[in-house]
Amino acid sequence: MDIQQIADRYVELCRAGKHEQIQDELYADDAISIEAPGNQSGPLGNVEGLEAIREKGRKFMEDVVELHGSWCS
Incomplete structure (x- = not known):
């Protein structure tokens, strides 16, 4: 996948509320959250x-x- 394909897939999954699938498909095993x-x-700090x-x-x-909504662009 090139960068645009990754970005498009991220937005597609985000808009569908599939945040765990984003991690499964697009995150590396050694990803860092800062x-x-x-x-x-x-x-909830750096991991x-x-x-x-x-x-x-x-x-x-x-x-x-309560979650009132979310969006991704």
Whole structure:
């Protein structure tokens, strides 16, 4: 896949709400999730590795009470 194909697939899956599938298809096993300065530690801070990113997402969603919408462009 070239960059445009990756971007198109990401947007397609994002718009369909298939965020886990995005990770399965498009993330490397050694991907890194980096937060803004001041938010880099703790369970939702910087993490390394696909499984750590998935766990970070699960922890984030545990705190979500209601999701009003999302979009991707």
